Amino acid sequence: MEVDPAPLTLIPEAITRTAKRDPDHxxxxxxxxxISYGELDRRSxxxxxxxxDRGVSHGDRVGLYAHKSISLFVALHGIMKAGAAYVPIxxxxxxxxxxxxxxxxxxxxxxxxxxxxxxxxxLAEDVGLELLVGIETADDAVMVVPYDEVWRYSSxxxxxxxxxxxxxxxILTSGSTGRQKGIMHTHRSGLAYGEVxxxxxxxxxxxxxxxxxxxxxxxxxxxxxxxxxxxATIVIIPEAHARLPASLxxxxxxxxxxxxxxxxxxxxxxxxxxALEERDLxxxxxxxxxxxxxxxxxxxxxxxxLPDTRFANVYGPAExxxxxxxxxxxxxxxxxxxxxxxxxxxxxxxxxxxxADNEVAAGxxxxxxxxxxxxxxxxxxxxxLSARSTYHRVDAxxxxxxxxxxxxxxxxxxxxxxxxxxxxxxxxxxxxxxxELDEIETVLTGHDGVEQAVVYAVPxxxxxxxxxxxxxxxxxxxxxxxxxxxxxxxxxxxxxLPRYAVPELIRIVTSLPRTSTGKADxxxxxxxxxxxxxxxxxxxxxxxxxxxxxxxxxxxNGF
Amino acid sequence: MERILKDYIEEQLRExxxxxxxxxxxxxxxxxxxxxxxxxxxxxxxxxxxxxxxxTDVTVEQFGTVSSIATYLQTRGAAAGMKSxxxx
Numbered sequence: 001m002e003v004d005p006a007p008l009t010l011i012p013e014a015i016t017r018t019a020k021r022d023p024d025h026x027x028x029x030x031x032x033x034x035i036s037y038g039e040l041d042r043r044s045x046x047x048x049x050x051x052x053d054r055g056v057s058h059g060d061r062v063g064l065y066a067h068k069s070i071s072l073f074v075a076l077h078g079i080m081k082a083g084a085a086y087v088p089i090x091x092x093x094x095x096x097x098x099x100x101x102x103x104x105x106x107x108x109x110x111x112x113x114x115x116x117x118x119x120x121x122x123l124a125e126d127v128g129l130e131l132l133v134g135i136e137t138a139d140d141a142v143m144v145v146p147y148d149e150v151w152r153y154s155s156x157x158x159x160x161x162x163x164x165x166x167x168x169x170x171i172l173t174s175g176s177t178g179r180q181k182g183i184m185h186t187h188r189s190g191l192a193y194g195e196v197x198x199x200x201x202x203x204x205x206x207x208x209x210x211x212x213x214x215x216x217x218x219x220x221x222x223x224x225x226x227x228x229x230x231x232a233t234i235v236i237i238p239e240a241h242a243r244l245p246a247s248l249x250x251x252x253x254x255x256x257x258x259x260x261x262x263x264x265x266x267x268x269x270x271x272x273x274x275a276l277e278e279r280d281l282x283x284x285x286x287x288x289x290x291x292x293x294x295x296x297x298x299x300x301x302x303x304x305x306l307p308d309t310r311f312a313n314v315y316g317p318a319e320x321x322x323x324x325x326x327x328x329x330x331x332x333x334x335x336x337x338x339x340x341x342x343x344x345x346x347x348x349x350x351x352x353x354x355x356a357d358n359e360v361a362a363g364x365x366x367x368x369x370x371x372x373x374x375x376x377x378x379x380x381x382x383x384x385l386s387a388r389s390t391y392h393r394v395d396a397x398x399x400x401x402x403x404x405x406x407x408x409x410x411x412x413x414x415x416x417x418x419x420x421x422x423x424x425x426x427x428x429x430x431x432x433x434x435x436e437l438d439e440i441e442t443v444l445t446g447h448d449g450v451e452q453a454v455v456y457a458v459p460x461x462x463x464x465x466x467x468x469x470x471x472x473x474x475x476x477x478x479x480x481x482x483x484x485x486x487x488x489x490x491x492x493x494x495x496x497l498p499r500y501a502v503p504e505l506i507r508i509v510t511s512l513p514r515t516s517t518g519k520a521d522x523x524x525x526x527x528x529x530x531x532x533x534x535x536x537x538x539x540x541x542x543x544x545x546x547x548x549x550x551x552x553x554x555x556x557n558g559f
Numbered sequence: 560m561e562r563i564l565k566d567y568i569e570e571q572l573r574e575x576x577x578x579x580x581x582x583x584x585x586x587x588x589x590x591x592x593x594x595x596x597x598x599x600x601x602x603x604x605x606x607x608x609x610x611x612x613x614x615t616d617v618t619v620e621q622f623g624t625v626s627s628i629a630t631y632l633q634t635r636g637a638a639a640g641m642k643s644x645x646x647x
Contacts, residue, residue, distance in 0.1 A: 091589075238619075240619045246615050246618050278615065491574075491575055
């Protein structure tokens, strides 16, 4: 029987703990490269010492702007060891978007990779970054530290005092005003999630847990924190493998992965194009999915294909990390409706309330409020927004508790399971990513030629949604406008938004349908769009029936 | 053949970024080629070169770069001139 280890207060202490007990045990693997817990502990110390030497101080934000590599994960822990907070930035995002994050979070030190080297160097001069970590350059105007220099710093634990209530990481998410929301977590709230997830799914040091989502996607925190808390090995799935299902499945087999956590879309791709029948995935004991609804027919087929794997739906907005989970008892049939989000993790509490914050009757729908040790401390430098998302409640002992307003509408069934029933606002999920439709409208109306833009999400019939827009142009009636094409608008939107938030379809019209109060009629526009997509689907069915071509294949709707 | 693939892939990526340039050894996923783009690419290859590609062949090794796709298609016996009349 192992001695119960001392409780952790900082996220990277989990590494040090395993490094002392079992230094040669592997912490990360990524196609042929690997790093043990002992080496991870030493190298993340070196990185922390380098940052402290180069001007980073307690509470500073350090950006992670790179595609996946083992060094990137070392840096993530090194930043936290230095008493700073890591800020993962989508490496595929346009420069204006990255710049906005750097300015908003006042980031002066940025970890970059070979694929982000060029935009990072351009941004460095523009934004006034003090240091780029992980690359070299001949340009004297920019300070850089390549990794081989980083590893020469002392590998002893850095001499800083960090507490569990200090900021550990900031996850950025779409904001309705066009300004990104920075979700601030402490070591305490991050660890609380890692520990409860590890206990719930029974993770242990022998597990080989895949990291499939990118670091800027909060879904990745599950394996990142729960994995290191138990001293498991994290198998990093490179971006290319994550998008090519045949390679993903091959990697799961080769690496004997025991836990896979991914968005339903990626799992459906694996089912349809991953050649699962040719691979032995008997090591895989858990598939965890979250971010959006898993279409029942795909989930059923995947469960039937992998009968020894357990499946769980995980739910939780980034503001509270994880909240509920539902272990799917058996392959669901079509009568079940969408999979429940299940029950609360241990130590969390929920309220389902109406508009006036009164609890709804049993079984009725209402907004989900959460009280949990995994709760964020607020949105970065947006106190009003933080206040709006917080509900204060006085408990029986007269103490005021902080609760999070999720904005998600739920129902608690007689079976004790929570089910999602939509949103209170205009946030949607596309391919698992949170997108505020208002943010996209703000971006489109920023184009000189655009008068008004209405953005809405159309269900794609695969459990996800596609972003579409209708715009009117300035001077369209008197012909004074220069010609603007939908392609121009898509390229314009792509300058400011990550790829998944750029509308798939933009229609230019002369006038928008209006409601009786004169506002753009979003409901009518959405109805038209849904109707159009149904017509297209019907037409495709008709064609395939008449021409006897290949059976209709599932489209890859992007990821 | 590499030229035809490069032109096609650049055309796809230019839908969102007018100035993008694709090099033969660029990791396509890291420069913005996503799953939808791969499906379109497979349809294009079938149309242009008359090659039907099984799912198991669409791997990082064979479909990761313009150069690796061209090599793969050569081993599959596709020739650049094939079906040129039906190209877009």
